[in-house]
Amino acid sequence: MRGLEPALVGRVIVDADVRRPDLRWPFPDRMAERLTGVTVLGMRRRSKYILADLSSHESLLIHLGMSGRLMLYQQDLPYAAQKHDHVVLTNDQGLRTVFNDPRRFGAMDLISTDQADTHPLLAKLGPEPLGNDFSDESLSSRLAGRRTPIKSALLDQSNVAGLGNIYVCEALWRAGLSPVRHAGDIDTPGIERLVRHIRETLTDAIDAGGSSLKDYRQADGELGYFQHSFAVYGREGAPCQRSGCDGIVERLVQSGRSSFFCSSCQS
DNA sequence: ACGAGAACCTGTTTGC
DNA sequence: TGCAAACAGGTTCTCG
Secondary structure, rough: OOOOOOHHOOOOOEEEEEEEEEOOOOOOHHHHHHOOOEEEEEEEEEEEEEEEEEEEEEEEEEEOOOOOEEEEOOOOOOOOOOOEEEEEEEEEOOOOOEOOOOEEEOEEEEEEHHHHOOOOHOOOOOOOOOOOOHHHHHHHHOOOOOOOEEHHHHHEEEEEEEOOOOHHHHHHHOOOOOOOHHHOOOHHHHHHHHHHHHHHHHHHHHHHHHHHOHHHHOOOOOOOHHHHHHOOOOOOOOOOOOOOOEEEEEEEEEEEEEEEEEEEOOO
């Protein structure tokens, strides 16, 4: 969202090429026409959704799913559609914004700007982890009595919005909490650590990503930028990085998702 | 209400 | 080497 904002805000969309009828769901009626000729007034994010507010009083809602990418192709450079390029927006400077998504778990919708908060996809989201509504008290109350593993509870977007598999694994490691702990069994100090480390994990990731995204004009498809900072994710069999811990990173599957953790220092 | 698993898709990696 | 299974940054739906 931060990479797209300077390229889109204040610009007019002069062409919308919608190259297939759907992603995860069908696109809204006449999406291409409704996007053409409107100005992008601003961009914002709610959980993992990107919202572009338009001069037509509608907002373009975007979710990248698992494999989705939004890439910018500079004006003057020739653009030839790549495989899985599904939507191509061209602005009044000739800059193209391309939604590419091989697995098509992503989504796009057009919604009334003043009803964005009540959209079905957004209505049930929990608090933003970097906002004031996310706190020891709010998380504790949402987890109270829950017997589901804390790993699953943190992936549940109604408890806290915007955490994915990587950041949940990393935050639990930083907090020294086992992913198999029942969500409702975590004591107050554990909740306090969890809230703090969720925030720190996200801010570290955003900081690392921000520097890499400065090269967005190249749109060369370069992959993740926080991956070099993972303590446990994808590191099964590697030594635990916590100082003084001699454990080995393990992997287990919870609710169909891989959890990476150190059973020596996470309890 | 809660929690686990399947489903949606394609591409890449792993294992026999 | 070749093929099949497993796995992948997510979310919703169904079922017990």
